[in-house]
Amino acid sequence: MPQLRIALAQLNNHVGDISANADLVVEWCRRADEAGADLVLLPEMVLTGYPVEDLALRQSFVAASRLSVERLASRLEAAGLGDLTAVVGYLDRTDETHSLKSGAAKPQNKAAVLHKGTVVCSYAKHHLPNYGVFDEYRYFRPGNELHVVRVRGVDVGVVICEDLWQDGGPVAAAGEAGVGLLAVVNASPYERNKDDFRGELVARRAREAGATLAYVNLVGGQDELVFDGDSIISDSRGTIIARGPQFAEDLLVADLELPAGLEVPPGSDGTGPSGMIISHHVLSTTAAPERAPIEPKVTERLSDLGEVYAALVLGLGDYCRKNGIQRVYLGLSGGIDSTLTAAIACDAIGADNVYGLSNPSAYSSEHSKSDAAELAERTGLHFSTVPIAPIVDAFHQGLDIDGIAAENLQARIRGVIWMAESNQHGPSIVLACGNKSELAVGYSTIYGDAVGGYAPLKDVSKTYVWKLAAWRNEEAVRRGETPPIPENTISKEPSAELRPGQKDTDSLPPYEILDAILDDYVEGDKGRADLVAQGFDPDLVDRVMRMVDRAEYKRRQYPPGTKISFKAFGRDRRLPITNGWREGR
Ligand SMILES: Nc1ncnc2c1ncn2[C@@H]1O[C@H](COP(=O)(O)OP(=O)(O)OC[C@H]2O[C@@H]([n+]3cccc(C(=O)O)c3)[C@H](O)[C@@H]2O)[C@@H](O)[C@H]1O
Ligand SMILES: Nc1ncnc2c1ncn2[C@@H]1O[C@H](COP(=O)(O)OP(=O)(O)OP(=O)(O)O)[C@@H](O)[C@H]1O
Ligand SMILES: NC(=O)CC[C@H](N)C(=O)O
Numbered sequence: 001m002p003q004l005r006i007a008l009a010q011l012n013n014h015v016g017d018i019s020a021n022a023d024l025v026v027e028w029c030r031r032a033d034e035a036g037a038d039l040v041l042l043p044e045m046v047l048t049g050y051p052v053e054d055l056a057l058r059q060s061f062v063a064a065s066r067l068s069v070e071r072l073a074s075r076l077e078a079a080g081l082g083d084l085t086a087v088v089g090y091l092d093r094t095d096e097t098h099s100l101k102s103g104a105a106k107p108q109n110k111a112a113v114l115h116k117g118t119v120v121c122s123y124a125k126h127h128l129p130n131y132g133v134f135d136e137y138r139y140f141r142p143g144n145e146l147h148v149v150r151v152r153g154v155d156v157g158v159v160i161c162e163d164l165w166q167d168g169g170p171v172a173a174a175g176e177a178g179v180g181l182l183a184v185v186n187a188s189p190y191e192r193n194k195d196d197f198r199g200e201l202v203a204r205r206a207r208e209a210g211a212t213l214a215y216v217n218l219v220g221g222q223d224e225l226v227f228d229g230d231s232i233i234s235d236s237r238g239t240i241i242a243r244g245p246q247f248a249e250d251l252l253v254a255d256l257e258l259p260a261g262l263e264v265p266p267g268s269d270g271t272g273p274s275g276m277i278i279s280h281h282v283l284s285t286t287a288a289p290e291r292a293p294i295e296p297k298v299t300e301r302l303s304d305l306g307e308v309y310a311a312l313v314l315g316l317g318d319y320c321r322k323n324g325i326q327r328v329y330l331g332l333s334g335g336i337d338s339t340l341t342a343a344i345a346c347d348a349i350g351a352d353n354v355y356g357l358s359n360p361s362a363y364s365s366e367h368s369k370s371d372a373a374e375l376a377e378r379t380g381l382h383f384s385t386v387p388i389a390p391i392v393d394a395f396h397q398g399l400d401i402d403g404i405a406a407e408n409l410q411a412r413i414r415g416v417i418w419m420a421e422s423n424q425h426g427p428s429i430v431l432a433c434g435n436k437s438e439l440a441v442g443y444s445t446i447y448g449d450a451v452g453g454y455a456p457l458k459d460v461s462k463t464y465v466w467k468l469a470a471w472r473n474e475e476a477v478r479r480g481e482t483p484p485i486p487e488n489t490i491s492k493e494p495s496a497e498l499r500p501g502q503k504d505t506d507s508l509p510p511y512e513i514l515d516a517i518l519d520d521y522v523e524g525d526k527g528r529a530d531l532v533a534q535g536f537d538p539d540l541v542d543r544v545m546r547m548v549d550r551a552e553y554k555r556r557q558y559p560p561g562t563k564i565s566f567k568a569f570g571r572d573r574r575l576p577i578t579n580g581w582r583e584g585r
Helices: 016-032 053-057 059-078 169-176 194-209 306-324 336-349 366-379 389-398 403-424 436-441 463-479 487-491 511-521 528-533 538-550 552-556
Strands: 005-010 039-041 085-092 108-114 119-123 147-150 156-160 183-184 212-217 219-222 225-228 232-234 242-243 250-257 270-271 277-283 327-331 356-358 382-385 428-430
Touching: 005 169, 016 085, 016 250, 039 270, 039 528, 053 219, 059 085, 059 119, 085 183, 108 147, 108 156, 108 552, 119 156, 119 277, 147 169, 147 487, 156 169, 169 183, 169 194, 183 194, 183 306, 194 212, 194 232, 194 242, 194 250, 194 552, 212 250, 212 389, 219 306, 219 538, 232 250, 242 250, 306 336, 306 463, 306 538, 327 403, 327 463, 336 366, 336 463, 336 487, 336 552, 356 366, 356 389, 356 403, 366 382, 366 487, 403 428, 436 487, 436 538, 463 511, 528 538
Parallel strands: 005 039, 005 212, 039 085, 147 277, 156 183, 183 212, 327 356, 327 428, 356 382
Antiparallel strands: 005 250, 085 108, 108 119, 147 156, 212 232, 219 225, 232 242, 270 277
16 A cells, blocks of 8 residues: 655644745745655645735735746755645636626635646635634635545545545545545634534544545634644545644644545546545656654643633734734732733733733722732732722713712723723733623723723633633642642632622622533523523513623624634624514513
C-alpha cells in the first residue's frame, strides 16, 4: 500500500487580510515540507478568513481572493515547495459577467488544490450551512462537482466543512468513488460539547466512506466566534489515530498507509455512481521515499471547564490583537463577574495590560473594595480607586431623581469614568462584565455597566461563572501558582450595591432556578406550556419570560462577546425588538 505523509495546518489567520493570510499559508507549507509531508491541508477559506460576512458581496474582495490563490501557486513553486500538494480554502467567482442581482453571480466557498505551480482544480462547497451563526445561502452559490486528486498513488477526495455534516452529497460520492483519503477543510466554531460530536461525526463518516478521513480546523477568535482547532484523523474503521490541540496552532503530521487508487485514465472525468460529476487529477504516482515513520499524536482533551475557559481567553485575546487594542479597562466591584472577567483578561493579554478601577459609592461595602484590591494583588493587574460619591452628589444637585433612576445614575457614572480612562490611554477598550443570565433578564444598566467594547462573559450563565472561577483557582494550584480569585469573591452573595443592603435575589429568582429556566427558554426555544410541564412554577415562568422578552433592546446594544453555548445572544438568537408575541399572560 502506498504511504502518504499528511500535514494538517491548524492556524490562526485574520479575516480580510488576504495578503497576510497568503504569507501564513506559505509559511505553514514550508513547515509541512520540512516535516516531509506530501499533502498539506489548510482550513476552510484560509486566504480570506472565516466568516467574511458581507465582504463576500464585494467584487473587489472576491477578485483579490481569486488572484491571491493563483499567485500562491506560483509562489509555492518559486519557494521550492511545488512538489507538495496543498489544499487551500478561498473565495472565488467564475461567472462575473452575470447580473449581480442574479443568484448565479454569487461567489463560491472553495478549496483549491495547488501543485507544481498551478491550481490543479478547485472544489466548491456543496452544502451551505444556513442555521445558527451561519448565513451561507446569503453569500455563496453551492457547487455540484467532486474532485479526486491522486497523490503518491492515493486517491484523495476534497470536501468542505458542512459537506461532512450532511448525509449524501460529495462525502457519499467520494466513498462510492473508492477514495483512499477524504480531506475535509473546516472553519467550525467552538461551542460546548461540539468536539465530542465532531469526533463521532468524523469517525462515522470515515466508516461510511470506507476511507481514512483527515479533518483540519481553524484556530482563533473572530468577533463573537472562536475556532478551536482540534483537527482529527480517523482511519477507515472509525478509530481516531491523530488529534491536534484545542485553541492552539499546530501542524499535525501523520504517515498513512492507504490503498492505491483504482485504474482511472489520467485526467478522466465522469459521473460517479450517485450521479455526481467527478473529475480525476493525477498529480503523483511515485512511491514515497524511505523515511523514518512519524508516530501521530493524539492530544489529550481539555476538561469541559478548561475548554470553555480557553475559548474565553482566546476570544478576548484575538479580539484585542486583531483590532490593535493594547489595554483593557474594567470596573472591579469585588464581585464574581468583574473578578472572573479580570482573570480572563490577564490570561488573554497579560496582567500588565489590564487596568482595574474601584469606584466605591456611598453604598459600597468594605469587602467590595478589599476583595478588588486583593484580586489586583494576586494577579498583578494595575489597580486604582476613583470614588464616585462626590460625582453622584453633584448630579443630584441638578437632577430630581430617586429609585431605579438614581441607582442607574451610579452605574452610568462608573461607565463614564471607565470610558474616559480608555479614551485617555488608548488604544484600549472597556470590558463589560455582565453574564448571560443578567443579559437574558435585562439586569444591567444600559449606558452604565453595559458600556464596553467587548463582553467576555456574555454567553456564560451566572452559575457557570462560579464554576469557572473555582476551576481557574484549582488550575492555578495544580500549576503551583497563586489562585487569582479571592475566596470571599466566590463565596459571597451577589449584590449590585446600588442601594443599601441590595441583593440580586431582591429582583431575581435564585440563579440555579433562573438558569434552569433560561436554558430551556433561550437555548431550547421552549414555549410556556413546555416550561410549566417541566415543573417550573407558572408565575415564575411568566415573570422570567416577560423579563427576557422585554430586554431584547438591551441585548442589541450590548457589546460582542465570545460564543461558547449552543445558542448565544447575537447572531445565534435573532428576535424582533418590537415584538407583540406573548404566551400565557
Ligand atoms: N424597547 C426599548 N427600546 C429602547 N430603549 C428602551 C426600551 N424600553 C426601555 N428603554 C430604555 O431603557 C431604559 C431602562 O433601562 P435601564 O436604564 O438600564 O434601567 P432598568 O432596566 O430599568 O434598570 C436597571 C436594572 O438593572 C439592575 N442592575 C443595574 C446595574 C448592575 C446590575 C448588576 O447586578 O449587574 C444590575 C438594576 O438593579 C435594575 O434592576 C428606559 O428608561 C428607556 O430609556
Ligand atoms: N464599586 C465598584 N467599583 C467599580 N466597578 C463597579 C463597582 N460596582 C459595580 N461595578 C461594575 O459594574 C458591574 C456590575 O456590577 P454589580 O456589582 O452591579 O453586579 P454583578 O453583576 O454582581 O457584578 P460583579 O459580580 O462583578 O459585582 C461590575 O461587574 C463592575 O464592573
Ligand atoms: N463552516 C461550516 O460549514 C460550519 C458548519 C458546521 N456544521 C460546523 O459548525 O462545523
